Amino acid sequence: xxxxxxxRGLAPLxxxxxxxxxxxxxxxxxxxxxxxxxxxxQNESARGQDILERLEKMEAHIEKLLKSINNGISLKEGxxxxxxxxxxxxxxxxxxxxxxxxxTRWGDELSEEEQKEAEGLFQMxxxxxFLSDRLPLNREIPDTRDPKCAKHQYPHDLPTISVxxxxxxxxxxIIKRAVRSIIDKTPQRLxxxxxxxxDHSSNGSTDLQVCAFTEDLKxxxxxxxxxxxxxxxxxxxxxxxxxxxxxxxxxLSGWREATGDVVAILDAHIEVHVEWAEPLLARIKEDRTLxxxxxxxKVHFDDLTVxxxxxxxxxxxxxxxxxxxxxRPEWYALKDESQPGKSPSIMGILVVDRLFFGEIxxxxxxxxxxxxxxxxxxIRVWLCGGSVEVIPCSKIAHIERAHKPYLPDLSxxxxxxxxxxxxxxxxxxxxxxxxxxNIPLKDHGIDIGDVSERKxxxxxxxxxxxxxxxxxxxxxxxxxxxxxxxxALVNDQKTDLCIxxxxxxxxxxxxxxxxxxxxxxxxxxxxxxxxxxxIKSHKYNSNRCLVDTxxxxxxxxxxxxxxxxxxxxxxxxxxxxxxxxxxxxRCLEIAPGEDxxxxxxxxxxxxxxxxxxxxxxxx
Numbered sequence: 167x168x169x170x171x172x173x174r175g176l177a178p179l180x181x182x183x184x185x186x187x188x189x190x191x192x193x194x195x196x197x198x199x200x201x202x203x204x205x206x207x208q209n210e211s212a213r214g215q216d217i218l219e220r221l222e223k224m225e226a227h228i229e230k231l232l233k234s235i236n237n238g239i240s241l242k243e244g245x246x247x248x249x250x251x252x253x254x255x256x257x258x259x260x261x262x263x264x265x266x267x268x269x270t271r272w273g274d275e276l277s278e279e280e281q282k283e284a285e286g287l288f289q290m291x292x293x294x295x296f297l298s299d300r301l302p303l304n305r306e307i308p309d310t311r312d313p314k315c316a317k318h319q320y321p322h323d324l325p326t327i328s329v330x331x332x333x334x335x336x337x338x339x340i341i342k343r344a345v346r347s348i349i350d351k352t353p354q355r356l357x358x359x360x361x362x363x364x365d366h367s368s369n370g371s372t373d374l375q376v377c378a379f380t381e382d383l384k385x386x387x388x389x390x391x392x393x394x395x396x397x398x399x400x401x402x403x404x405x406x407x408x409x410x411x412x413x414x415x416x417x418l419s420g421w422r423e424a425t426g427d428v429v430a431i432l433d434a435h436i437e438v439h440v441e442w443a444e445p446l447l448a449r450i451k452e453d454r455t456l457x458x459x460x461x462x463x464k465v466h467f468d469d470l471t472v473x474x475x476x477x478x479x480x481x482x483x484x485x486x487x488x489x490x491x492x493x494r495p496e497w498y499a500l501k502d503e504s505q506p507g508k509s510p511s512i513m514g515i516l517v518v519d520r521l522f523f524g525e526i527x528x529x530x531x532x533x534x535x536x537x538x539x540x541x542x543x544x545i546r547v548w549l550c551g552g553s554v555e556v557i558p559c560s561k562i563a564h565i566e567r568a569h570k571p572y573l574p575d576l577s578x579x580x581x582x583x584x585x586x587x588x589x590x591x592x593x594x595x596x597x598x599x600x601x602x603x604n605i606p607l608k609d610h611g612i613d614i615g616d617v618s619e620r621k622x623x624x625x626x627x628x629x630x631x632x633x634x635x636x637x638x639x640x641x642x643x644x645x646x647x648x649x650x651x652x653x654a655l656v657n658d659q660k661t662d663l664c665i666x667x668x669x670x671x672x673x674x675x676x677x678x679x680x681x682x683x684x685x686x687x688x689x690x691x692x693x694x695x696x697x698x699x700x701i702k703s704h705k706y707n708s709n710r711c712l713v714d715t716x717x718x719x720x721x722x723x724x725x726x727x728x729x730x731x732x733x734x735x736x737x738x739x740x741x742x743x744x745x746x747x748x749x750x751x752r753c754l755e756i757a758p759g760e761d762x763x764x765x766x767x768x769x770x771x772x773x774x775x776x777x778x779x780x781x782x783x784x785x
Contacts, residue, residue, distance in 0.1 A: 267568050268294060272469040287337070292567035293435065293467040295337035301470065303339070303346040307437055307563055310463050310474035314504040315445070315559035324447040325427030326358040328520070330420030332413065333434035334365045335571040338382040340435050342390055345402065347437040349394070356443060358426035361403045362387075362434070363419050366410040412535035412572070412579075413514070418528060421520070430517040432562065437465070439561035446517045446560050449506060454519040455552040457543065459512045460560035467568045477558035479509040483703035484602035484646070486541045486584040488513050491642070491704075493556075506555040510640040511544030515562070526550055527623045530586070532615045536572045538583030545591050548639045550629040581605070586614040590621055593632040595645060597782065601652050602703065604687055606780050644705050648692040651741065652701070653779025654680055655688040657756045658742075660764055667699030667710065667722060675712065675722045677756060677764050682779070690778060692785075694736030694748055698722055711735045712754070714747045720754060720768050740785055745776050 262281040263269055268288045269281070276284060284296035309316075329348050333341060345360060367383050391402045405419045417431045428450055430443075446458050459480060464473040481491035492498075493507040526547060533539045544554050570576065581603050588596035600607050636643060655665040664686045666678035675698050680686065689697040689709075696712040699722070711725040713733035721733060728735045734749040745754040753771035756764045 268468050270468065271466075272297070288568070291335065291337050291340075292569045292571065293337075293340075293565050294470055295339065297470055298337055298339045298343070301339070301343075303343045304350055305343070305437075307439065307463075307472050308474070309440055309561075310472070311439065311441075311559055311561055312503045314502065315441070318445065318504065318559060320444040320448045321451065324356055324444065325451055325519075327352070327356055327428045327430055327443055327447060327517075328358050328361060328424030328426035330361045330363060330417065330424060330429060330431045331434040331436075332363050332365065332416045332420065332431065333367070334410070334416075335367045336383070336434050338386055338390075340565070341383075341387065344432075344434050344436050344438075345390075345394065349398065349401070351438050351440050352443050354398075356447065357401070359403055359424065360401055361405060361420045361423045362391075363405045363416045364407065365412070365416040366407045410535075412533065414529050414531065414533040414539045417539075418531060421523060421528060424520055427520060428517060429520045429523065430515075432515050433564065435465075435565040435567070436515075437563045439463075439563065442560045442562060445557050449555065449557060450517070450519050454522050455547075456518070457512065457523075457547050457552060457554045458506075458517040458557050458560075459509065459515055459554070460517070460562045461556060461558050462513070462515070462562055462564040465563045465565040467565060470565070472563050477503055477507060477556055479507060479556060480511050480513045480540075480544070480554075481509070481640070481642075482511050482541045482544075484598045484643075485703075486538050486580070486587060486599065486602075488540065504559050506557050508639075509544070509554045509556045510548075510643075511541050512554055514540040515564075516540075516543070517557075517560075522552070526552060526627065527620070530590075530620055532586060532617065532620070533583050534615075535579040536570075536576050536583075537580035538587050542583075542587045542591065545587070545632075545635060546624075546629070548635055549591065549632070550624070550627040582612050582614060585610075585612055586617060589614060590617050590624060591632060595632055595636070598646050598703075600780075601646060601649065601689075601701070601782075604653055604682070604780070607782065642704050642706060644703060646701070649689060649782055650692055650785045651690045651778035651781050653688065654682050654686050655696075655698075655776055655778050656680065658775045658777065660756060663756070663764055665698060665766065670699075673721050673723055675720055675766055677766055688778065690737075690739055690785075694738070695725060696737050696739070696745070697725075712737070714750050714752060714768050716750075718767050718769065720766050739776065739778075741781060742775055742777055744771055744774060746771060 259274070259276065259281075260278060261269065262278050263285050266285055266288070268285060272294065273281060273284060280296070284294065287295040329352075331341065331344055341362065345362075348357070348360060364383060388404075391404070394402050403423055405423055407416065407419070411419075420431060421429055428447055430446070442460060446460065449458060450456055461475060461477050463475050465471070466473065477493070478490040479493050481489050483489065488511070491510075493509075497505065497507040527550075529539050530542050533542070547554055584599050584603065588599040592599070597607050600610065605612070636645060657663070660677070662680060663677040664680040664682070665688055666676050667685045668674050668676040668678075678686070684700050687698075687700050689701045691697075695709070697709040698712055699710055702709050708724040708726045710722050711728050713721040713723055713728045713735045715721045715733050721728075723731070723733065725735065734747050736748040737745055737754070738748055739745045746752070747754075747768070750768075751771075752768050753774065754776075755767055755769055755772060755774045757767050757769075759765045
C-alpha cells in the first residue's frame, strides 16, 4: 500500500512537470518569434510580450503547486520524493598487464587498447605519460608548505633567476607542465630565462621510440616554445647535446647559458609550488655563498598525485648514495618548520648565485653519466668557504620515476664517481668509499680519470681538511677508524663457500656459495666485533654482530641487542688463522651437516683457518 500510494502521489507531480516543460517550450518559441519580429509592427511585438507574461504566471503557479504536493507527500509518507536510482553496471576490463607497477593503483577503467598505450609509454619514460597527456598543463597541486611560510614577507628587489631544466627521454607534456608552472608561479620581474637542456634524447632507444622523441622533443616542443614566446618573447632557450654527456655536463651546459643573478638547476619532471622562488632568492640576497635546495614533494609515478614531504637534510653514506636525514638539534630547537636548515649535501637539484657557482668550481666535469656530483658539490662548498641549506618554504613537486633513463645499473658509474670524489676531497678517509663498495684499496682497476685540476682547485680555494667536515658539518658519519679487514670470509677447507647473513628476518648466519654481494659482506674491527651483512655509515645505526650464544650454532644480532643479552661478541682473528671468541675461547668453524651440506658451528678449536677478502692493514 505504501508503494501504491507513492505512485499515486507521483502522478500529479509528473503531469505538472510536463506542463512546465510545455510552457518552457512555448516561451522559447515566443522569444524566437519576437526576435524575428524586430523592426516589424509595434502591436505584434506587444502581443508577444503579453503572451510571455501570462505564461510566466502560469509557470510560477504550477511550480508553487508542485512544491505544495511534494511537501504533502513528504508529510504523508514520511520521506521526500526521490527519483529512482539507476545503478550503472561497472564494466569489467581484462588486465593486460596484471604485474605492471603502473596498474597497481591506477587504470581500472582503461580499455585493453588504452592499457597497451599506457604501458608502452610507461616503459619509455618510467612514469604515467598516458595520464600526463590528459591532465591540464596548469593543473592545481596542493600547497604543502608550513602555514607560517604564507605569512613571510620578502623584499621586492630580489635577484633575478634563471631556471635550468635537464632531461633525457622525457614526455613532452611533462616538460610543458614544468615550463607552465614556472611561468605561472614565478613573478615576471624575477624570471630571467628558462633553459631546456636535452642530453641527447633517444640515445639507445628503439626506432619507434626515436621517432617519438624526435617529433615530441624537437618539432612539437619548438612549437610550444614559439607559443610561449608570444606571451614572453625570448624567455625559453634550448640546448641540445649531440651525444649523451650525463647529468653533470647537462647541468653545466644549462648554467653556462643562464643570464640571471641566480641559477636554479632542476629536473624537467617537476612542478613548482606557489611562491617557490622568493624564499630562495631572499636567502641568497642575504648570503651569496649559500648553495640552496628546496624541499621536494613526491609525485607518484603511477597516478601523478602529490604526497607532501616534510623538510629534512640531504645526506649520504660512504658509498655516496643520497638519503634524507634529520637536521642538527639546533634546528628543531627553533620549533619553526619554515626556517632554513643546514645540510651536509644536496640531492642534485640546486639553487645558487650564478657567479659564485663558477668561483667555487661549478661541478666536476670529470664525472660520468650519473651519481656523486651532488655530494662532491656539497662537500666542496662546505670545505671551501660556503654552506648548504634546505629552504622549507620553497616547495617543488618531483616525479619519482619507476626506472631511470640513463643506465639499467646506476651503480656502475656511481662507484667510479664516488672513488673520484674520495680521491680529491676525503684525505685519510677516502678508503671508506672502497670499504662501502667492497673493492680493494689498491689495484681495483677502476679508472677515475684525471683529478689533477680538481686538486689544484682545492689548493687555490684554500679549502679545509675533510676532518673539519666530519667534526663540524657531518659528525654523524662514522669514520670507521678501527677496521682491519672487509669483504667475504672464507674457510680454507671450503673456499667456494662464504659466510652469509642467512634469512632475514633471522638471527642465524649460514654458509652459502660465494657471490660477494651485500649479504656476504663481513667486517672485522680491532675492538673485536665481526659484522656480517654490511656495515652502517652512521653512528646512529646499529650493525649486526657475530656472537657466541653458548650453543653449537652461531648467532647474528644487532650489536646493541647482543650487549643487552650479554652474548659473547668479541673475537680474536688474524688473517689466515682461527676465529676464536675472546670470552668462551671457542672457535667459529665449519662442518658437514646431516644432509652433507656444510654449516657454521661454534666448537672447541680444531685448527681451521679463515681469510677475509680485503685487508686495510696487516693483522
